[in-house]
Amino acid sequence: MNIETSPDYRKALKEISKKKYSGVYGTVTQEIKNFFKEYSSFESIWHKTFMLFENDIVRVNKIRLENEMQNSGKSGGYRIIVLCDRRTQTVGLLYIYPKVGPLGQLDIPKDKSKDLVRNYKKAKLDKAVESLEF
Amino acid sequence: MSTVVIEKDFFDLQKKTTSVLVDQKISEQEKIDIFLDKINELKSEHTLVVQAYSKLIESIVEHLTNSIPVEELIGISECIKNIVNITNRLIESFSKSKYKECFDNELRNYQVLYNDIVEILGDIEVRISGDKEMEDLLADF
Numbered sequence: 001m002n003i004e005t006s007p008d009y010r011k012a013l014k015e016i017s018k019k020k021y022s023g024v025y026g027t028v029t030q031e032i033k034n035f036f037k038e039y040s041s042f043e044s045i046w047h048k049t050f051m052l053f054e055n056d057i058v059r060v061n062k063i064r065l066e067n068e069m070q071n072s073g074k075s076g077g078y079r080i081i082v083l084c085d086r087r088t089q090t091v092g093l094l095y096i097y098p099k100v101g102p103l104g105q106l107d108i109p110k111d112k113s114k115d116l117v118r119n120y121k122k123a124k125l126d127k128a129v130e131s132l133e134f
Numbered sequence: 135m136s137t138v139v140i141e142k143d144f145f146d147l148q149k150k151t152t153s154v155l156v157d158q159k160i161s162e163q164e165k166i167d168i169f170l171d172k173i174n175e176l177k178s179e180h181t182l183v184v185q186a187y188s189k190l191i192e193s194i195v196e197h198l199t200n201s202i203p204v205e206e207l208i209g210i211s212e213c214i215k216n217i218v219n220i221t222n223r224l225i226e227s228f229s230k231s232k233y234k235e236c237f238d239n240e241l242r243n244y245q246v247l248y249n250d251i252v253e254i255l256g257d258i259e260v261r262i263s264g265d266k267e268m269e270d271l272l273a274d275f
Contacts, residue, residue, distance in 0.1 A: 048199050052257055053265065058272045062257065064195060072243065073188045074195075075250035085275070099253075100246060107253045110260060117271050 001042040002090040004129040006120040009080075009093040016078075016096065016103060024069060024101040028078065031065045032096075036134045042089040045082065052081075052113065059084045060094075060117065067098065076100045081108065081116055092129065094120050173236055180240045187247050190217075194254060204262055211258045214251060221248045 005013075016025045039045050049061040063080040070076045076099050083092040094116040097105040108116075123129050160168070194214070202210075221244055227233060228241040 050195050050198055053268050053272060055272050058275050072246045075191060076246040106249050107256055114268055114271060
């Protein structure tokens with residue numbers, strides 16, 4: 001499985017990882033690593049994460065992560081929007097947001113999902129995606 | 135199942151509180167002590183309800199990892215709407231000033247669960263209604 005990150009994802013993660021939020025989101029990088037260690041195959045991401053949109057080749061899914069620092073399970077953790085491409089076995093990380101805390105978001109608007117997919121597609125063309133390994 | 139548990143718990147809270155406070159045979163201090171015991175008992179019960187609620191959400195999410203026919207999605211969304219309504223009533227009750235201090239932590243837990251289940255409901259509704267623009271975007275990918 002290939003994992004790559006979009007500029008939108010990297011920007012959001014950078015904000016969450018700021019030192020001033022370390023008391024709330026300090027374990028975010030570890031939570032992401034733990035997730036991809038557990039879900040280490042493309043098929044597991046394709047089949048075992050919450051599906052938002054799909055066709056036969058591509059799926060937009062929502063990964064639910066815990067935030068150990070919040071002690072409220074996955075409900076109070078993080079959401080990662082990913083695009084899974086079956087042809088290349090690639091999982092593109094499009095965006096991440098926490099559900100609670102100072103940067104907490106209840107959801108992402110429908111239009112934003114589309115912008116994230118558009119931006120990811122453009123970033124791939126511009127070679128602005130970065131590979132990620134765990 | 136969990137819907138029933140949450141609803142039962144909600145009405146137990148009002149019943150227990152009322153029965154203690156109207157009892158004329160016991161002293162004020164005893165009333166307070168019994169009342170506080172009931173509060174502690176309820177807090178433990180709410181911890182169990184929150185755990186059951188979390189499990190319910192995870193099982194819903196697990197089910198929604200796959201392609202599901204629209205008719206089934208509609209049925210699931212109707213069930214979730216009931217849970218959303220009951221949770222909303224719980225939050226409204228715990229938000230009242232007389233409960234807020236005592237049940238601050240429970241209120242926070244229910245709000246986190248409420249926000250989660252509302253997000254899931256929104257995602258299901260998008261799947262039910264479809265999104266032509268997104269379909270075109272993905273087809274073009």
